Amino acid sequence: MLEDISILRVLAIIVDILLVAFVIYKLIMVIRGTRAVQLVKGITVILAVWFLSGYLGLNTLQWIMQQAVTYGLLAIIIIFQPELRRALEQLGRGHLFQSSSIADDEEVKQSIEHIIKAANYMGKRRIGALISLERETGMNDYIETGILMNAKLTSELLINVFIPNTPLHDGAVILKNNEIMAAGCYLPLSENPFISKELGTRHRAALGVSEVTDSITIAVSEETGGISVTKNGELHRNLDEDALRKTLENELIKQDSNGSSSRWQWGGKKNG
Secondary structure (H helix, E strand, C coil), X not given: CHHHHHHHHHHHHHHHHHHHHHHHHHHHHHHHCCCHHHHHHHHHHHHHXXXXXXXXXXXXXXXXXXXXXXXXXXXXXXXXXXXXXXXHHHHHHCCCCCCCCCCCHHHHHHHHHHHHHHHHHHHHCCCCEEEEECCCCCCHHXXXXXXXXXXXXXXXXXXXXXXXXXXXXXXXXXXXXXXEEEEEECCCCXXXXXXXXXXXXXXXXXXXXXXXXXXXXXXXXXXXXXXXXXXXCEEECCCCHHHHHHHHHHHHEEECCCCCEEEECCCCCCCC
């Protein structure tokens, strides 16, 4: 009898641990699509400093970190309010426990060609455009500022979105997993004081989002028709078709040691 109770207790503990791990994993997936990832890293640093200060006997620093942790719960609720709201909404809609799909190689290849075709078409006709490709750092905060589309990516649809005097042409299009997630989105403007004065709002937005995410953003100038790409806070201007294709392939294709392509990195990584 005692052995049966012990076995049931062990099974209950295992199930308990697995359920908690699963919930934590899903919560991580929720904040993975937001800027909250950087805040989580900051909290991790604070906890690490708190532990080390206690271990090394740094009493003053330990007291400061202890106060930060004590009152940190309220701060976390305030700071993570959008993410908590999104998690509760997803839970209510039944989306929290759904797995996200990742595009395969052929789909991403086609998407790159659609992007290049659309950018070249708009560049030749001097149609302004702003196209941002989500990668590891999620862009849900910016997607929510626009009009949700959840449409299959095609060059024709991209071009149609940016036709002048249409409702969505002023904002940015955000792409994820080979889909147009939303159009008319607002992106943060760069605050870099060294940006050329000749660059307009569209290029400043492209630079701004590249400073806070790892996205790849394509800007088509309405004045010159030039095609630019921003990544990691850097602006690469006046790219032709070959240069644009090479840039997108270098950023979205993971190369094996022998130089051949293996897995595509768009909207999430795959283990090769």
